[in-house]
Amino acid sequence: xxxxxxxxxCHPPPDNxxxxxxxxxxxxxxxxxxxQATECFAEAAIYHPxxxxxxxxxxxxxxxxxxxxxxxxxxxxxxxxQADEPWAYFHIAGCLNTLGNITEACxxxxxxxxxxxxxxxxxxxxxxxxxxAKSLLADLSY
Numbered sequence: 305x306x307x308x309x310x311x312x313x314c315h316p317p318p319d320n321x322x323x324x325x326x327x328x329x330x331x332x333x334x335x336x337x338x339x340q341a342t343e344c345f346a347e348a349a350i351y352h353p354x355x356x357x358x359x360x361x362x363x364x365x366x367x368x369x370x371x372x373x374x375x376x377x378x379x380x381x382x383x384x385x386q387a388d389e390p391w392a393y394f395h396i397a398g399c400l401n402t403l404g405n406i407t408e409a410c411x412x413x414x415x416x417x418x419x420x421x422x423x424x425x426x427x428x429x430x431x432x433x434x435x436x437a438k439s440l441l442a443d444l445s446y
Contacts, residue, residue: 316351356385372402390419394437406444413441
Protein backbone atom coordinates (compact mmCIF):
# COMPACT_ATOMS: atom_id res chain seq x y z
CA UNK A 305 0.00 0.00 0.00
CA UNK A 306 1.34 3.43 -0.95
CA UNK A 307 1.95 6.01 1.71
CA UNK A 308 -0.67 8.75 1.06
CA UNK A 309 1.68 11.46 2.35
CA UNK A 310 4.26 10.62 -0.30
CA UNK A 311 1.57 10.58 -2.98
CA UNK A 312 0.35 13.99 -1.85
CA UNK A 313 3.88 15.38 -1.88
CA CYS A 314 4.36 14.17 -5.45
CA HIS A 315 1.01 15.48 -6.63
CA PRO A 316 0.17 18.91 -5.22
CA PRO A 317 -3.51 19.78 -5.00
CA PRO A 318 -5.04 21.95 -7.71
CA ASP A 319 -5.05 25.73 -7.21
CA ASN A 320 -8.68 25.83 -6.07
CA UNK A 321 -7.87 23.33 -3.28
CA UNK A 322 -4.88 25.45 -2.25
CA UNK A 323 -7.23 28.43 -2.01
CA UNK A 324 -9.52 26.36 0.21
CA UNK A 325 -6.59 25.34 2.42
CA UNK A 326 -5.51 28.98 2.73
CA UNK A 327 -9.07 30.10 3.50
CA UNK A 328 -9.44 27.35 6.11
CA UNK A 329 -6.19 28.54 7.71
CA UNK A 330 -7.40 32.12 7.69
CA UNK A 331 -10.68 31.14 9.36
CA UNK A 332 -8.88 28.98 11.93
CA UNK A 333 -6.55 31.90 12.66
CA UNK A 334 -9.46 34.27 13.20
CA UNK A 335 -11.09 31.72 15.51
CA UNK A 336 -7.91 31.47 17.61
CA UNK A 337 -6.77 28.03 16.45
CA UNK A 338 -3.24 29.14 15.67
CA UNK A 339 -1.49 25.78 15.44
CA GLN A 340 -4.06 24.37 13.02
CA ALA A 341 -3.96 27.57 11.00
CA THR A 342 -0.18 27.35 10.83
CA GLU A 343 -0.46 23.84 9.41
CA CYS A 344 -2.81 25.07 6.68
CA PHE A 345 -0.56 28.01 5.81
CA ALA A 346 2.49 25.73 5.77
CA GLU A 347 0.78 23.31 3.41
CA ALA A 348 -0.27 26.08 1.04
CA ALA A 349 3.23 27.63 1.12
CA ILE A 350 4.98 24.31 0.53
CA TYR A 351 2.86 23.51 -2.50
CA HIS A 352 2.99 27.06 -3.92
CA PRO A 353 6.17 28.76 -2.64
CA UNK A 354 5.90 31.66 -5.09
CA UNK A 355 2.50 32.76 -3.81
CA UNK A 356 3.35 35.67 -1.54
CA UNK A 357 0.21 35.63 0.59
CA UNK A 358 0.70 31.94 1.44
CA UNK A 359 4.26 32.63 2.57
CA UNK A 360 3.23 35.79 4.39
CA UNK A 361 0.48 34.01 6.31
CA UNK A 362 2.85 31.18 7.21
CA UNK A 363 5.49 33.70 8.35
CA UNK A 364 2.97 35.59 10.51
CA UNK A 365 1.84 32.34 12.09
CA UNK A 366 5.41 31.29 12.85
CA UNK A 367 6.18 34.71 14.30
CA UNK A 368 3.12 34.54 16.55
CA UNK A 369 4.27 31.15 17.83
CA UNK A 370 7.75 32.43 18.68
CA UNK A 371 9.54 30.90 15.68
CA UNK A 372 11.17 34.25 14.98
CA UNK A 373 14.17 33.16 12.92
CA UNK A 374 12.07 30.98 10.62
CA UNK A 375 9.48 33.74 10.26
CA UNK A 376 12.21 36.24 9.40
CA UNK A 377 13.42 34.03 6.54
CA UNK A 378 9.93 33.78 5.10
CA UNK A 379 9.29 37.52 5.41
CA UNK A 380 12.55 38.09 3.52
CA UNK A 381 11.31 35.75 0.80
CA UNK A 382 8.09 37.79 0.65
CA UNK A 383 10.18 40.88 -0.10
CA UNK A 384 11.86 39.08 -2.98
CA UNK A 385 8.41 38.30 -4.37
CA GLN A 386 7.03 41.83 -3.88
CA ALA A 387 9.58 44.41 -2.83
CA ASP A 388 7.18 47.37 -2.69
CA GLU A 389 4.81 45.91 -0.08
CA PRO A 390 5.49 47.50 3.35
CA TRP A 391 3.92 44.85 5.59
CA ALA A 392 6.79 42.37 5.22
CA TYR A 393 9.32 45.06 6.18
CA PHE A 394 7.28 45.89 9.28
CA HIS A 395 7.22 42.25 10.36
CA ILE A 396 10.92 41.91 9.59
CA ALA A 397 11.51 44.83 11.95
CA GLY A 398 9.55 43.03 14.65
CA CYS A 399 11.56 39.85 14.16
CA LEU A 400 14.87 41.71 14.18
CA ASN A 401 13.84 43.59 17.31
CA THR A 402 12.95 40.31 19.03
CA LEU A 403 16.34 38.90 18.03
CA GLY A 404 18.10 41.97 19.47
CA ASN A 405 19.17 43.45 16.14
CA ILE A 406 17.94 46.98 16.88
CA THR A 407 19.87 48.84 14.16
CA GLU A 408 18.59 46.47 11.48
CA ALA A 409 15.07 46.68 12.93
CA CYS A 410 15.22 50.47 12.63
CA UNK A 411 16.37 50.14 9.01
CA UNK A 412 13.41 47.87 8.27
CA UNK A 413 11.05 50.36 9.92
CA UNK A 414 12.52 53.17 7.80
CA UNK A 415 11.82 51.03 4.74
CA UNK A 416 8.27 50.49 5.97
CA UNK A 417 7.73 54.24 6.34
CA UNK A 418 9.25 55.00 2.94
CA UNK A 419 7.05 52.43 1.23
CA UNK A 420 3.92 53.63 3.03
CA UNK A 421 4.63 57.19 1.85
CA UNK A 422 5.44 56.09 -1.70
CA UNK A 423 2.16 54.20 -2.03
CA UNK A 424 0.46 57.56 -1.63
CA UNK A 425 -2.99 56.14 -1.12
CA UNK A 426 -5.63 56.56 1.51
CA UNK A 427 -5.86 52.90 2.48
CA UNK A 428 -6.65 52.76 6.19
CA UNK A 429 -4.37 49.76 6.62
CA UNK A 430 -1.36 51.64 5.25
CA UNK A 431 -2.13 54.66 7.41
CA UNK A 432 -2.32 52.39 10.47
CA UNK A 433 0.90 50.64 9.44
CA UNK A 434 2.68 53.98 8.96
CA UNK A 435 1.64 55.11 12.44
CA UNK A 436 2.71 51.81 14.03
CA ALA A 437 6.09 51.85 12.27
CA LYS A 438 6.67 55.47 13.24
CA SER A 439 5.81 54.74 16.88
CA LEU A 440 7.99 51.63 17.07
CA LEU A 441 10.89 53.45 15.41
CA ALA A 442 10.62 56.24 18.00
CA ASP A 443 10.63 53.63 20.80
CA LEU A 444 13.67 51.84 19.40
CA SER A 445 15.57 55.04 18.67
CA TYR A 446 14.98 56.64 22.07
